[in-house]
Amino acid sequence: MTVVPELERIRGVKAAPWAEYYTSGHRTCQGCDSAIGIRYIAKAIGPRSIVTGSTGCMYVANTSYYCTPWVIPWMHTQLGSSGSAALGNAAGIKAQMRKGKIKKEGINIVSICGDGGGADMGLSAISATLTWPDYNCLILMYDNESYANTDVQVSGTTPFGAATTFSPTGGKVVPILHKRWKKNMPGMIAAGHPDCRYVATACTAYPIDLMNKVRKALSIGGPTFINTLNPCPKGWDFDPKFSRELAELACKTGMWALWEMIDGKLTYSPPTAAIARKQAKRLPVRDYLKRQGRFHHFTDKEYDYVQKRIDEVWDSQKWSIPGVLPFYVEPSELGK
Numbered sequence: 113m114t115v116v117p118e119l120e121r122i123r124g125v126k127a128a129p130w131a132e133y134y135t136s137g138h139r140t141c142q143g144c145d146s147a148i149g150i151r152y153i154a155k156a157i158g159p160r161s162i163v164t165g166s167t168g169c170m171y172v173a174n175t176s177y178y179c180t181p182w183v184i185p186w187m188h189t190q191l192g193s194s195g196s197a198a199l200g201n202a203a204g205i206k207a208q209m210r211k212g213k214i215k216k217e218g219i220n221i222v223s224i225c226g227d228g229g230g231a232d233m234g235l236s237a238i239s240a241t242l243t244w245p246d247y248n249c250l251i252l253m254y255d256n257e258s259y260a261n262t263d264v265q266v267s268g269t270t271p272f273g274a275a276t277t278f279s280p281t282g283g284k285v286v287p288i289l290h291k292r293w294k295k296n297m298p299g300m301i302a303a304g305h306p307d308c309r310y311v312a313t314a315c316t317a318y319p320i321d322l323m324n325k326v327r328k329a330l331s332i333g334g335p336t337f338i339n340t341l342n343p344c345p346k347g348w349d350f351d352p353k354f355s356r357e358l359a360e361l362a363c364k365t366g367m368w369a370l371w372e373m374i375d376g377k378l379t380y381s382p383p384t385a386a387i388a389r390k391q392a393k394r395l396p397v398r399d400y401l402k403r404q405g406r407f408h409h410f411t412d413k414e415y416d417y418v419q420k421r422i423d424e425v426w427d428s429q430k431w432s433i434p435g436v437l438p439f440y441v442e443p444s445e446l447g448k
C-alpha cells in the first residue's frame with residue numbers, strides 16, 4: 113500500500129515554511145500570478161515531492177534553455193497529459209515501494225497544468241485519473257483564462273467578453289466575439305468524480321488557504337484536484353503590481369468562489385464564506401472588470417449582463433458551487 117504523506121496544517125503566515133523550492137531562474141512575466149502560486153505550492157509540498165508540468169506558461173517560461181527555478185524533481189509532460197502524468201508517477205512510486213526498491217514514505221506527487229492543458233485538452237486524462245482511488249496524487253490547474261503561453265488565445269475558461277488574440281473586440285458590426293460563459297472546471301470535476309475525495313478552489317490572494325488546501329489534498333489519500341485562479345498581467349492587460357489585488361477582487365465580487373469539497377461535503381473558504389452567508393456584501397463586478405484592459409470595450413450593457421449572471425449564482429439559492437447543484441444533504445433532510 114502507498115504511504116499517504118503527512119503534511120501539517122500551516123497556522124498563519126508566521127508558520128509558513130521559509131524554504132523555497134521554486135526559486136529564481138524562471139522567465140515568467142513581471143507580476144505573473146501563476147508563478148507566485150507555484151512558489152507557494154512548492155513551499156507547501158517541500159522536498160519529498162515529484163512535480164510534473166504539462167505544456168503551458170509554467171513550463172515554457174520556467175525552463176528556457178538550461179535554466180529552471182525548480183529545486184525539487186520536475187519534469188515536463190505533453191500538453192494534455194497532466195492526468196496521466198500524475199497517475200503514472202503515483203503508480204510507479206507505488207510499484208517501487210512494493211518491490212522494496214525505494215523506502216516506504218509519503219511522497220507528494222503533483223501534476224500541474226494550465227487551463228488550456230487541463231480544462232480543454234487534458235480534461236479526459238484528468239477525469240480518468242480521478243476515478244482511480246488507489247493512487248495518491250494531486251492535479252493542480254492554474255487558470256489564467258487563456259492560452260497565455262502562445263500569445264493569449266481564447267480557452268474554455270476565458271470569461272465572457274474578454275479580448276484575446278482569437279477574439280478581438282471593438283468591431284462596428286461584431287463588437288464582442290467571445291460570448292460564451294466561462295467553463296466551470298472545478299464544479300465539473302466535483303460533480304462527476306465520486307472517488308475523488310478532495311476538490312478545491314484557491315487563489316494567491318489567500319496564500320495560507322492555498323498552501324493548506326494543497327497539503328490537505330495530498331494527505332487525504334487518492335487522486336485529488338485543485339483549481340486556482342491566476343491573474344495574468346500580459347493576457348488580462350493590467351499593471352503587474354496589481355496581480356494580488358485582482359485575485360482578491362475576483363473573490364470579493366463573487367466572480368471566483370473559494371471552496372473545498374471533502375467526500376462530497378462542500379465548505380466555503382473566506383472571503384467566499386461570508387458572501388455565501390450574506391455576512392459580507394459582494395463588490396460590484398465592475399470593480400474587477402474595469403481594472404483589466406481585456407474588458408476595456410465593455411459598456412454598461414456588458415457590465416450589467418455579467419453582474420446579472422453573477423447575482424443569479426449567489427442570490428437564487430440554486431447553486432452551491434457556481435453552476436452546480438448541491439451534493440451534500442443534511443441527514444435531517446432525509447428524515448434521519
Ligand code: SF4
Nearest residue numbers: 140141144169260344
Ligand atoms: Fe504569467 Fe501570463 Fe506571463 Fe504566462 S503570459 S508567464 S501566465 S503573466
Ligand code: MG
Nearest residue numbers: 226227258260
Ligand atoms: Mg492558460
